[in-house]
Amino acid sequence: MAQPYPPGARLLARPDQAAPCPTCGTLLGRGYPDCAACAETVDAYWLADWAALLSGNGVAEGTAEERDLAAMVLADDPGAHPWTCDDWAMRRTSCPYCRAELGSGALDCLSCASADQARWAWDHTAPPQAMRPDEHALRLTVAGLRSAEHRRPGVVGFWRLLLPFLLVGRAPTREESRRVRLHLMAGREDELSEAASVEEMAALPALPWRG
Template identity: 60%
Template sequence: MVQPYPPGARRLGRPHAAVPCPACAELVGRGYPTCTSCADRVDAYWLADWAALLDAEGVVSGEPEERDLVARVFSAEPGAYPWTCTDWAMRLTVCPTCRAELGTGDTGCLRCAGADQSRWAWDYAAMPTSMTHNEHALRVTVAGLRAAHRRRDNQVAYWRLSLPFLMTGEPVSQAQAQRVRTYLLAGRTEELSTSQSFADMAALPDLPWRAPA
């Protein structure tokens, strides 16, 4: 059966630019998920799709029928529901092994690791028609930040710096991403954090020992 691969995170418009969060003063998204204001702004894209699914299924949030819907989302083949709904179903599920939010447990939890790995089948099959590269990067970044303790510190720092600009829909090339990661390894986090776009981060002057001869 060919699945429809309904797109996700497109019900709400994207901001035109990254702006400071009124709560944490960082660019919106950089405090995710610990800053409530940042979390609300980011999660709104996921929640909008989940609310639409609830409405389509005639299900009320918080009622037992929502648990049945979560089970249906998990049992469906990749592509039956928007990727945002798969992610939100994981938010609503407690891992039976470690009791954390499914996919965010400690590094030794195989159930969480398996759930996190299986979600990416959607992306591999849907790109680039039903999912843009920006949407994939947004999904990876948010999932990673929700389980930051499972990732390397440098990777987490990269995601935190990137999220405000991914929220605007700014495209990011592999070359740009590699430059920003190189700057992070060089300890230039403070310089990166003052940039107003991902392109600005990637355009920082080269370090003297990397400058062309």
């Protein structure tokens, strides 16, 4: 049966532009999930959808019913709920094997790996209007940062740089991503961090070869 694919992360307005976090001083979102203020800002988009799901089902937060609802959401077909609710249900569930938040454990935990893999069915089967490219990138980035200790540092650095801009709805083009990754590999994280936009990050001038 066709699922409704209700969109996610659209209940709250996005910020107009990337701005510094009052707590950690980086562009808001870059401290995710360790900086509480960055985490609160980012998670608010997921929580708004989850709160709507809870109230739609007459379930209160922090109850046993909430855990049951999370299990039901995870058992449903992709597209039955907003993708944000699938993510939040995973966060409310511990992995039966490694006890980490489901889907965020070590890469060799098969239970986490299969939960993480299953969630992306939403993105791959959704009709185009249900998910914009920046929303897919936001989902991917946040999921990755929640298991940052298991990921390659270069990828984590790329995600952190990008997150503030994904929050304002700006996804990098393939070419911009390629250039930012090149600058990162060249050890230019400081310059990238100071850039005020994706364009600026991608447009850092090439360094002269040092010999």
